Amino acid sequence: MNPPNAVEVNRLLKRNYSILIRGFLLRLVIFGALCATPVVLAKTGTWDSPVLAVLSVAGILGFVLMAYRFPFALLSLRRCGMVLKEYPLEFRSGMTKKSESRTKYGTVFTVRVKADERGGSPLMRAVDALERHRWPEGAEGGVWFAGDLPFGGVVVVPHSETLLVVRPQDWDKFAPEREQADADRVEKAKRTGLAQRVR
Numbered sequence: 001m002n003p004p005n006a007v008e009v010n011r012l013l014k015r016n017y018s019i020l021i022r023g024f025l026l027r028l029v030i031f032g033a034l035c036a037t038p039v040v041l042a043k044t045g046t047w048d049s050p051v052l053a054v055l056s057v058a059g060i061l062g063f064v065l066m067a068y069r070f071p072f073a074l075l076s077l078r079r080c081g082m083v084l085k086e087y088p089l090e091f092r093s094g095m096t097k098k099s100e101s102r103t104k105y106g107t108v109f110t111v112r113v114k115a116d117e118r119g120g121s122p123l124m125r126a127v128d129a130l131e132r133h134r135w136p137e138g139a140e141g142g143v144w145f146a147g148d149l150p151f152g153g154v155v156v157v158p159h160s161e162t163l164l165v166v167r168p169q170d171w172d173k174f175a176p177e178r179e180q181a182d183a184d185r186v187e188k189a190k191r192t193g194l195a196q197r198v199r
Contacts, residue, residue: 007144007156009084013077016163020073020130027066034059069131072106076129080163082192083154087146095139095155098123106131110169113145113155122149123169128162129154136162148185150177151194171197 036059038052098110109126128136136157145166147153151174152167168174178186178195189195 007089007158007161009089012156012161012163013081013084015161016077016080016130020070020077023130024066024070027062031059031062031066034062069106073129073131076127076131076165077163079193080129080154080165083194084146084156086188086192087148087153089144089146089156092143092145094141095143095157097135097139100135102133107133109135109164111139111155111164111166113143113166115149122174124152124166125169126155126164126166129165130163132162136160136164147192147194148181148189150174150181151185151189153194 034055038056041052092114094114096112096114098112100107100109102108106127111124111126112121113124115121138159139155139157139162142158144156144158145153146156147166150168152165155164155166156162157164178189181189186195
């Protein structure tokens with residue numbers, strides 16, 4: 001299978017940051033409107049009902065959720081940028097989803113990124129850098145991988161340009177491989193944040 005056109009990293013990161021900021025601003029407007037509408041309606045006498053309080057509560061809860069999740073998405077994109085600038089992108093012939101589960105950090109997919117070498121396709125945990133919950137369309141047809149499998153890395157789904165942060169599903173199982181890695185690999189993993197175990 002021929003790999004798709006190479007990914008231009010700076011453009012890819014810029015596009016994902018733009019999506020994140022636009023989504024943040026849209027939610028800001030929606031939740032702000034939910035909070036402001038009951039106040040405006042009550043003061044103008046257009047509609048005065050206890051039901052309006054539900055809108056305010058929904059708006060406040062939205063703000064709280066947004067304030068909680070936005071920094072995580074920003075940090076994920078920053079980590080993706082560090083990985084993509086340190087590691088070359090390698091084309092893998094596909095990525096299959098084995099399972100998924102919802103957590104407070106977003107939807108966690110258990111995946112297998114295909115590799116040519118024998119034993120080179122361990123189960124990985126993958127999370128969308130922008131914390132979207134849907135499985136990226138086209139992943140089965142081939143993806144770009146940047147990183148070091150025992151430490152983890154970043155998967156780029158070509159057509160949608162979705163960024164997934166991936167880590168070994170069984171982190172402890174790969175401890176011997178990480179310990180036997182040469183100094184350059186370990187240093188690179190430390191610089192990009194891959195050497196640390198994260199949730």
